[in-house]
Amino acid sequence: MELLKTITALSEVPGPSGNEEPAAELALEMLRQYCPEAEIRNGNVIGRFGTFSDNKPSLVLDAHVDQIGMIVTYITDEGFVKVGNLGGIDRRLLPAQPVVIHGKEDIKGVICSVPPHLTSGGTEVLSFDDTAIDTGMTKEELEKVISQGDYITFDVKCRELAGSRITGGALDDRSGIAAILCTLGLLKDRQTAYNVTVIFSTQEELGERGAKIGAYDIAPDLAIAVDVSFAYANGEDEQKCGYLGKGPMIGLSPSLDKALSYELINTARSEDIPYQTEVMSGMTSTNADRYSVSRSGARTCTVSIPLRNMHTPVEVIDLKDVELTARLLAGFIKEA
Numbered sequence: 001m002e003l004l005k006t007i008t009a010l011s012e013v014p015g016p017s018g019n020e021e022p023a024a025e026l027a028l029e030m031l032r033q034y035c036p037e038a039e040i041r042n043g044n045v046i047g048r049f050g051t052f053s054d055n056k057p058s059l060v061l062d063a064h065v066d067q068i069g070m071i072v073t074y075i076t077d078e079g080f081v082k083v084g085n086l087g088g089i090d091r092r093l094l095p096a097q098p099v100v101i102h103g104k105e106d107i108k109g110v111i112c113s114v115p116p117h118l119t120s121g122g123t124e125v126l127s128f129d130d131t132a133i134d135t136g137m138t139k140e141e142l143e144k145v146i147s148q149g150d151y152i153t154f155d156v157k158c159r160e161l162a163g164s165r166i167t168g169g170a171l172d173d174r175s176g177i178a179a180i181l182c183t184l185g186l187l188k189d190r191q192t193a194y195n196v197t198v199i200f201s202t203q204e205e206l207g208e209r210g211a212k213i214g215a216y217d218i219a220p221d222l223a224i225a226v227d228v229s230f231a232y233a234n235g236e237d238e239q240k241c242g243y244l245g246k247g248p249m250i251g252l253s254p255s256l257d258k259a260l261s262y263e264l265i266n267t268a269r270s271e272d273i274p275y276q277t278e279v280m281s282g283m284t285s286t287n288a289d290r291y292s293v294s295r296s297g298a299r300t301c302t303v304s305i306p307l308r309n310m311h312t313p314v315e316v317i318d319l320k321d322v323e324l325t326a327r328l329l330a331g332f333i334k335e336a
Contacts, residue, residue: 003178003319006030007166008158010174014102016069017086017205019151023065023170027177027200034184035198044214045200049184052195057221059194060298061183061329062211062287063176064204064227067169068311070152072101079139080132081109083152087205090312094126097313098155099133103146108155109135154313164319165244171315173204175305175322176226182326183333191335194222204287211287215294222260223291223298224332226325229278231306231316242306244318247274248325251302255283255292260301264332271331273324278304303328 010030015023020043028045031038035047045065068087075081081101095113100106112132133152135142158168177200184198197218202210204227215223229249232241242249250264268275283289284302292300305325308316 003182003322004160004166006181007171007175007178007319007322008168010177011158011168011170014100014151014153015065015067015170016151016153017066017203019102020066020202023067023174024200024202027065030181031198031200034181034188038198041217042213043202044210046214047198049196049198050187050192056193056195058197058218059333060197060199060214060218060220060223060291061180062199062201062214062223062225062291063180064173064202064210064287065177065200066202066205066210067153067172067174068205070099072146072148072150072152074148075139075142076132077139079137079142080112080134081142081146083128083131083133085128086151088311091125091127093312094131099152100155101133101135101146101150101152103150105145107135107137107142107145109133156313161316165316166319167314167316169313169315171307171317172228172310175228175307175317179226179305179322179325179329182323183329186326186330187333192333193335194333196333201287208287208290211290212294215291215298219295220291220298223288223300224329225284225286225288225291225300225302226329227286227302227304228307228310228317229304230310231308233308242276242278244306244308244316245320246276246306247321248328249276249278249304249306251278251280251284251288251304253280253282253284255280256288256301257292257299260299264301264303264328267332268328271327273328273331275328276306278302
């Protein structure tokens with residue numbers, strides 16, 4: 001598959017938490033190349049891969065389809081659009097950001113920014129109560145095309161950086177979706193050791209709500225949450241980060257299945273795939289937390305793609321890590 005093209009398309013389609021339909025429809029179209037009977041069920045994109053057998057354990061590959069965003073709360077008399085957040089947006093970056101309000105039609109705007117000349121040398125980080133969008137339209141004009149509850153995304157496109165790195169919005173977790181699609185491409189026409197179900201789940205940014213539904217629906221024996229995690233950048237604690245270009249980060253945590261973590265590590269070693277480990281002292285804050293405790297529980301692990309600038313419009317990944325993630329998953333799933 002053309003990985004850059006796939007990630008770019010997934011990244012640039014809107015789909016904030018609770019309003020994932022455009023992103024889910026695109027992900028469904030891509031998934032049907034490998035799972036022809038895939039469907040959207042309760043918001044989640046779900047597809048069964050390959051031939052199922054009663055003698056094989058069931059495995060879910062999960063990546064969340066939603067992204068961070070904002071929601072229209074009201075329109076002021078002066079024509080400014082007030083907003084609330086969908087997910088954990090980095091508020092430091094809000095002023096002067098271009099955005100798109102998805103109403104009856106897409107309306108472009110910018111988040112208001114107070115010029116430094118009019119402050120006493122500095123400004124505090126905006127709260128969402130103080131955040132407003134300027135579209136250039138009056139209140140009367142806006143009320144014809146947008147309503148309370150309409151969703152908002154950053155107006156951003158993917159761009160190539162040096163080497164195999166790219167920057168853009170919603171790479172958390174559209175890069176995880178791309179990694180799973182790439183995995184299925186590597187496994188096409190091959191026997192698998194598991195009955196594989198793919199779930200591109202909704203509302204991860206609001207508390208893994210889609211994964212909770214999917215975990216109860218499928219009730220797998222094993223689950224791997226394919227997400228992103230922190231890649232080292234200037235000034236950060238190297239002990240808490242992975243590195244761009246050095247492979248997927250395999251989770252180790254008391255809330256994960258230790259044996260499964262080491263099965264993935266052994267796969268990486270035997271397949272000569274570069275990998276990193278990510279040690280978490282409790283919950284993972286990923287969809288893995290839902291699969292591990294649903295019904296009677298599933299053996300669960302995380303496999304994460306290193307990403308810089310998380311929850312911003314300028315997230316950065318290395319395509320090499322997405323490819324290596326796919327190779328790791330395919331190596332684990334293929335029948336020995």
